[in-house]
Every structure is written in structure tokens, then in C-alpha cells.
Amino acid sequence: MKIASIMAIAKFEQIKQFICHQVEISTWPENSKVPSENALAQQFDCSRMTARRALTELCDAGILVRSQGRGTFVATLKSQSSALEIKNISDEIRQRGHQYSVEVLLIEQRIADDELAITLGIDAQSTVYFSSLIHLENGQPVQLEHRYVNPALVPNYLTSDFTKFTPHELLSLAAPLTEAEHIIEATMPDNQVSSYLQLAENEPCLEIKRRTFSSNGVVSFARLIHPSSRFRLGGRFSVTTKKP
Amino acid sequence: MKIASIMAIAKFEQIKQFICHQVEISTWPENSKVPSENALAQQFDCSRMTARRALTELCDAGILVRSQGRGTFVATLKSQSSALEIKNISDEIRQRGHQYSVEVLLIEQRIADDELAITLGIDAQSTVYFSSLIHLENGQPVQLEHRYVNPALVPNYLTSDFTKFTPHELLSLAAPLTEAEHIIEATMPDNQVSSYLQLAENEPCLEIKRRTFSSNGVVSFARLIHPSSRFRLGGRFSVTTKKP
DNA sequence: ACATTCGGCTTGTATATACAAGTGGTGCGA
DNA sequence: TCGCACCACTTGTATATACAAGCCGAATGT
Numbered sequence: 001m002k003i004a005s006i007m008a009i010a011k012f013e014q015i016k017q018f019i020c021h022q023v024e025i026s027t028w029p030e031n032s033k034v035p036s037e038n039a040l041a042q043q044f045d046c047s048r049m050t051a052r053r054a055l056t057e058l059c060d061a062g063i064l065v066r067s068q069g070r071g072t073f074v075a076t077l078k079s080q081s082s083a084l085e086i087k088n089i090s091d092e093i094r095q096r097g098h099q100y101s102v103e104v105l106l107i108e109q110r111i112a113d114d115e116l117a118i119t120l121g122i123d124a125q126s127t128v129y130f131s132s133l134i135h136l137e138n139g140q141p142v143q144l145e146h147r148y149v150n151p152a153l154v155p156n157y158l159t160s161d162f163t164k165f166t167p168h169e170l171l172s173l174a175a176p177l178t179e180a181e182h183i184i185e186a187t188m189p190d191n192q193v194s195s196y197l198q199l200a201e202n203e204p205c206l207e208i209k210r211r212t213f214s215s216n217g218v219v220s221f222a223r224l225i226h227p228s229s230r231f232r233l234g235g236r237f238s239v240t241t242k243k244p
Numbered sequence: 245m246k247i248a249s250i251m252a253i254a255k256f257e258q259i260k261q262f263i264c265h266q267v268e269i270s271t272w273p274e275n276s277k278v279p280s281e282n283a284l285a286q287q288f289d290c291s292r293m294t295a296r297r298a299l300t301e302l303c304d305a306g307i308l309v310r311s312q313g314r315g316t317f318v319a320t321l322k323s324q325s326s327a328l329e330i331k332n333i334s335d336e337i338r339q340r341g342h343q344y345s346v347e348v349l350l351i352e353q354r355i356a357d358d359e360l361a362i363t364l365g366i367d368a369q370s371t372v373y374f375s376s377l378i379h380l381e382n383g384q385p386v387q388l389e390h391r392y393v394n395p396a397l398v399p400n401y402l403t404s405d406f407t408k409f410t411p412h413e414l415l416s417l418a419a420p421l422t423e424a425e426h427i428i429e430a431t432m433p434d435n436q437v438s439s440y441l442q443l444a445e446n447e448p449c450l451e452i453k454r455r456t457f458s459s460n461g462v463v464s465f466a467r468l469i470h471p472s473s474r475f476r477l478g479g480r481f482s483v484t485t486k487k488p
Numbered sequence: 489a490c491a492t493t494c495g496g497c498t499t500g501t502a503t504a505t506a507c508a509a510g511t512g513g514t515g516c517g518a
Numbered sequence: 519t520c521g522c523a524c525c526a527c528t529t530g531t532a533t534a535t536a537c538a539a540g541c542c543g544a545a546t547g548t
Contacts, residue, residue: 010501036528047503052529060304068529069510186430186450186472204448204472206430228430228448254531280498291533296499312499313540493546501538508531516523 011046015054018044020173023063023074024164034064034072061173090166093137101139104162105132105196110148119211120150121218129157131167134196141197147222153214171212171219183209189225197227204228255290259298262288267307267318278308278316334410337381345383348406349376349440354392363455364394365462373401375411378440385441386475391466397458415456415463427453433469441471448472 022028035043040051055072058064066072093100110130117124129149134141147167149157154174157167165173187207189199197205208224266272279287284295299316302308310316337344354374361368373393378385391411393401404414431451433443441449452468 012501038528049504050502053501055529066529067510069512069527071511071528184428184450186448186470188446188448188472202432202446204430204432206428206450226430228432256531282498291535293534294532297531299499310499311540313497313542315498315541489548491546491548493544495544496542498541499539501536503535503537505533506531507533509529511528512526514523514525516521518519518521 011044012050012053012057015040015044015046015051016058019054019058020063024161026164028074030074032074034074036071063173089135089143089168093135093142098138101136102162102166103134103136103141105134107131107158107162109158112148116148116221119218119221120148122150122152127151129154131157131162133162133167135166142226144193144196144225145222146225147220149220150218153216153219167220167222174219180213181211185209186228187225193225197225199227255288256294256297256301259284259288259290259295260302263298263302264307272318274318276318278318280315333379333387333412337379337386340381342382345380346407346410347378347380347385349378351375351402351406353402356392360392360465363462363465364392366394366396371395373398375401375406377406377411379410386470388437388440388469389466390469391464393464394462397460397463411464411466424457425455429453430472431469437469441469443471450475 019028019034022034028034034055037048037052037055040046040054041048044051055064055066059066059072063075064072065075090100090102108130109127112120112122112124112126112128114124116128117126120128122128129151131145131147131149133145133147135143135145145167149167149171151157154171157170157174160170185207187205189197189203189205193199193205194203199205206226206228208222208226210222210224212219212222263272263278266278272278278299281292281296281299284290284298285292288295299308299310303310303316307319308316309319334344334346352374353371356364356366356368356370356372358368360372361370364372366372373395375389375391375393377389377391379387379389389411393411393415395401398415401414429451431449433441433447433449437443437449438447443449450470450472452466452470454466454468456463456466
């Protein structure tokens, strides 16, 4: 039937994946020059415009930066991607001129119970990926992140290097996000959270539950827990005056 | 010499601006179909690929959505900030089928100190209006609202009847809001706040600092303090991944 | 009456080409 | 030596073309 199904993925996607891989395994370190459009076109036996598309989209994604006349370079893993509301925590920290680091607590597969299955829009009892990370700013914990990921949409999540890319970056690459749903609460931490975040006695947390969607469904569900003393959420938005 | 330098901005940018303008002034309402690539190419006397670029980039920016075989449509960007959408608390409560009431603690004039003057964009030592209210849902306090108002933009604020209209409604009437700036924090209440909100021992608060703008400047600055047990902030956003 | 096919419209991918424009080096001339 | 012109290489914009692939309604056949 579909002859094109042999060509599983588009050529510009292959080039993107190739470049991402080189960046991930540090063959091409930060700030290094990546091959020019013409060089990639020759290497992949495609036209310059196809290679160009791969570079342009990775530039939009914040993986690369381009400069007319000079070339294309691997972004210093902060760059300016900073999407509006969904900010990358590592970006935010680096933007403040502070040092970002991450501690991986747990990465594993789990079986979805009914509630989680509904949240992710998948079948109950199917496997989901789970990660538990602590994000640190100058060595101080600023976010405890528990995240469930839809394996259908991000099959390589478990094997990713979280010290190179934040979960947010990985998910953006795998499935472009179209929407997000948030619940924001003030909570008192339990003992485990308190010790993970090195909280003072009687210190509340700002907890964000976030569900992100792509066109293919729910990508992931995350609980982001922040010490109130080290985090506040801010932003400026245009006001919609809808009246339902 | 360079004919192209007359063309200050690129053609695909012009097309983008044209489309954005139509969306802004609602000539093309939400979910309506926008001209096809070929139609735009003809209208702007350019190649299909140039029109295509404009559409693609607006799609990436979340202004449009595209669907192979069907066409390109104006995205529903209504949910661009429902979490931080300026909702009317009395509407929200009534929407839940509960009884809304308000308790007026204080309404007065104050002299702005330097910090407040900067916040409101007015001269220091000038007068500002201040109100302090408690909003109740079925008799239980759900929000303590401290609000400073720019008297130049809302001259009749002090004499308003807050049992009839919420501050939000009064401000919207006086000066249409165009933008809002938020800071969200988890805090522990002091004794006064705790007694006003009838908080349990050791209960944190979700505190929203909100500055609202109209085209003429800052309208007001508010601190909205909610008991965590009786409030959570939620909403669904569309995610824009545009680069500035 | 119903299902199937088909054609027209749409977006998606890919190519070849041309010129514009920014960067940096090399070499030439004053 | 200094400045300048020039050139090679790079990314940016624009065009023309081709075919693939998804959607939908209209025509067709049973």
C-alpha cells in the first residue's frame, strides 16, 4: 500500500536526530561549530535547503545558535529558548548567572494505576516511565520533580542523559508541546520532601502539578515542588477579558 | 544599487504581520480558515514557499494551527492564561453554586512611599487609594485582598460599594485592563492574616501579587492571600515556543 | 440506498537555483 | 605598518518545480 512508509521518517528529521546525538554524546561540545548547510547537504546527499531546515528547527528548539556569515554552533545549554510560561528551570537558573546542577534520585518503569492512566490518557496496567530529580541552584535544591512520561510518545526517555538535557528539553524534542494544564498549590511538605529539599522547620512549598499535551495526547504529568524561600513564580501576561 | 534594501523587512514577515493583524482585529475569528498557501502566494505576488513560511512560523508561534488536507486555521488562544486569567472571585464562587459575601476591613487614602510609587508608576508622596477586603465562600474566608489603586485612573474608587461590585469589576469598568503581572508564592501567614482567614495551625497560604495595567499605566497593585486548604489555582495554557 | 472510487484542494517534503548579506582572512597598495 | 579592497565561506531570503499524502465531496456503480 504505502510505499512511503518505507521512508519511515523524513530526511530532515534524520539529520536533526544525527545532530542531536552528536550533541548528546558531546562529540560536538558546547560552542563548537557544526557543519555548514552545504557540508551537511553533501554528507547526507540532500539539498542545502533540507539540511538548512534541520539546522533551523534545532535553532528554534534552542539546541543550536546560528550567525550569518560565521556559522552554526552548539548552544551553551541555556540559550534563549525560554518559552513563556513553561520555562526551563536550568535556563532560568543560568539566566540568573548561577550554577545549575541536577541530582537523579530514580528512573524506572512503573505500572499505571487507574488514576494515573486517566491522567495520562493511556490504558490502566500499562507501563509508564517515572523519573525523580532534584534541581539545584548553586548547590541548593530549588525543585523536586516527580514526573510520569507517556512511553508511546517518548520511547527513549529512560535512557536519556538528564545531566545534559532537562526532562523539559527532552519532551519538547520528542513531541512538540501544544498545551499545558496547571494546578498550583501551597503545601506543607512531608518528611521525605523536607529532607530532599533541605527545608527549614515549618517552611511551606509551592507545588505545581503540570500536565503537558502534544497533538498526539498527554506527554507527561509532573509534580514540581519548590521551597517557598527559594522560589517564586512570576510572569507578565496579556489579559483576556472573556466572559463565559 | 541595492533594490532589496528598499524592502526594509522580508516579504514573509509582511505576510506574517498581515495575518496577525487580521487575527488581532478579529477579521479572522478563532477557528476560522485562513487563506491557503496558494491563495496567499497569489495575493502577495510571491511563491508558495514564501507564503508557506509565514504560515509555518505563525503555526510554531501558536497563532495558527495547520492540518494536512484541510487547511490552516486561527488557533483558539483563549486559554493563554486561564490560571492567571483575571477571574472575578465572586463569579467563581457563584459558579460553584456557593454563596458569595464580602467583608470590608478598611478603605482609605494613603501616601505612597518610594517603593509603592515605583510599583504604581506614580510620584512618591502622592496619595493612593487602599482597600482591604475578605472574600467569603459560604461564610468561609477564601481570600484576603490588600489593594492599592492609582487614583488618577480610578478616581471614584473610594466611594464605591464593594458589596455590589468587586474591586476587579470596578477597575475593569474604569480602565480596560490590557496586561497583568503576577508573582506567586507560598507563604506562612502572620498572626493577623491567620486570624482574618481563620487558618488552622501551621497552614500555609498561596499568595498572589498582581499588578494590572491599562493603556494609561498601572491601574492597581494587589496582594491576594488564600488559605491553601481552601484554594488552588488551576488552568490550561497553550504553549508558545516562539523565539523573540 | 449504500459503499467505493475518483478528482480537486490542501498541506508536507524535497530539490535546484539565484542572489543578498554578514564575517573574516589574505594580499595589495599607499 | 596601516588601511582598504577583495574574496571565500557562511547564513538569509525568494522562487519554481515536483511529487507525496491527507481530507472531502461529488460522481459512480452495485
